[in-house]
Amino acid sequence: MRDQHQLRDDSPERSILARLILPDQTVEADPLEELHGLAITAGIEVCDELIQRRSRPETSTFLGKGKVEELRLIVERYDADVVIFDNDLSPGQVRNLEKAVNAKVLDRTELILDIFAAGARTHEARLAIELAQLEYSLPRLKRMWTHLSRQAMGVGMRGPGEKQLEVDRRLAQKRIFDLKQELAKVERRREQQVAARKEAPTVSIVGYTNAGKSTLMNALTDAKVLAKDKLFATLDTRTRRWQIPNWGMVLLSDTVGFIRDLPHTLVASFKSTLEETRQADLLLHVADASSPTVFDQISAVYKVLQELGIEEKDTLLVLNKIDAIDNPSVLNRVLDRYPNAVPVSAKSKKGFVSLEEAVGEALGREFYDIEVDVLPGDGKLLAYLESKAEVLSRQYGEQMVTIHARIPAGAMGPIRRDAAAIRPTPGSHHANDGLPSEVA
Incomplete structure (x- = not known):
């Protein structure tokens, strides 16, 4: 782990941003705009930028020889403390670049991890960040892990003459194992907590960082969650009640924002934090319609959802x-590609009526509130209902078991085929709307 760089009179570190663009990469109008935002979020002053287009990275220094020298001169000109790459670098490339430019070098993943570490507030978030940082740093160990070296490892764990680096690696691996065990317990508790909620359908807000997710949640629920014009302002899940007119109450959750090339270790570590999203009945994918990179941001969010295994969940795009x-053609350009999206302003609440109607329709379309009569001996169907439906109650009669459940429309097939009877729950939202003909 790198030694802490000495700050200059408490002023922010001065940085140079750099990016290598390969032929197969999509390039934004401003290729370093997002990295600039990340640097500002981390409290780093940006002095200058450097971009190189190349067919492939240089093995030892990532950038070509001429660009490395140009970067050294820029660092010298501004007396910069750190060079931040909008790419992922190997440990060897970082070491070689630091020697060549005489400054600390960070890659994109390390900067994002640092931002998350600074923003973690809950015990769960701190565990997830520490795990992600350790897994990232393990192959990069080259100095003493002073914060881990005080931990006892037990008799016989260190052989005579063993190198300090090997001890450091073992300490890190032990801590990674312990963190995974602790996070697994947190995940199980979170799964049980989320699954135990029976009071209302659940809606989860997802989207690119700084798309206005927390502002939207505040406007819909008066939640008073932190909403700042900065990247990754929210790292922890918040859930609030949202009363939708002419429909009813739902539970609305807001969680961490996504970003292009979000580190895999971070996605894995935040699995428990994202459990609300995994189990939600509906996702509200919030996108910044005013951003010139809105299409890339939407694609990046879908990519992370795919990593989480929930890309097929019913999703409503909110612009x-x-x-x-200012120019209506900007919004029309997005609506041309996503005609079912709902345009809103979380700031002025414009479009909220359309949003509420769309959410009510989506929830009503995808889930049925039904009573199912099942023969007591039909263990297969009873198990199917337990696994696929939200079972709200059970009544055991002499000849039938009556299950009151909320179930996705796509899971109705075996129930239609094997249930003794299916009927809408009296007073449910779906009593006469959209149920299969044999139910309604």
Whole structure:
């Protein structure tokens, strides 16, 4: 782990941003705009930028020889403390670049991990960040892990003459194992807590970082969660009640924002934090319609959802920040590609009526509130209902077991085929709307 760089009179570190663009990469109008935002979020002053286009990275220094020298001169000119790459670098490339430019070198993943570490507030988030940082740093160990070296490892764990680096690696691996065990317990508790909620359907807000997710949640629920114009302002899940007119109450959750090339270790570590999203009945994918990179941001979010294994969940695209759009053609361009999206302004609450109607329709379309009569001996169907439906109650009669459940429309097939009877629950939202003909 690198030694802490000495700050200059408590002023922010001065940085140079760098990026290598390969032929197969999609390039934004400003290729370093997002990295600039990340640097500002981390409290780093940006002095200058350097971009190189190349067919492939240089093995030893990532950038070509001429660009490395140009980078050294820029660092010298601004007396910069750190060079931040909008790419992922190997440990060897970092070491070689640091020697060549005479400054600390960070890659994109390390910067994001640092931002998350600074923003973690809950015990669960701190565990997830520490695990992600350790897994990232393990192959990069080259100095003493002073914060881990005080931990006892037990008799016989260190052989005579063993190198300090090997001890450091073992300490890190032991801590990684312990963190995974602790996070697994947290995940199980979170799964049980989320699954135990029977009071209302669940809706989870997802989206690119700084798309206005927390602002939207505050406007819909008066939740008073932190909402700042900065990347990764929210790292922990918040859940609040949202009363939808003419429909009813739902539980609305807001969690960490996504980003292009979000580190895999971070996605894995935050699995428990994202459990609300994994189990939600509906996802609200919030996108910044005013951003010139809105299409790339939408694609990046879907990519992370795919990593989480929930890309097929019913999703409603919400185009936020329409109040920041002066030219209607900008919004129309997005709506042409996503005609079912709902344009809103979380700031002015414009479009909220359409959003509420769309959410109510989506929830009503995808889930049925039904009573199912099942023969007591039909263990297969009873197990199917337990696994696929939200079972709200059970009544055991002499000849039938009556299950009151909320179930996704896509899971109705075996129930239609094997249930003794199916009927809408009296007073449910779906009593006469959209149920299969044999139910309604």
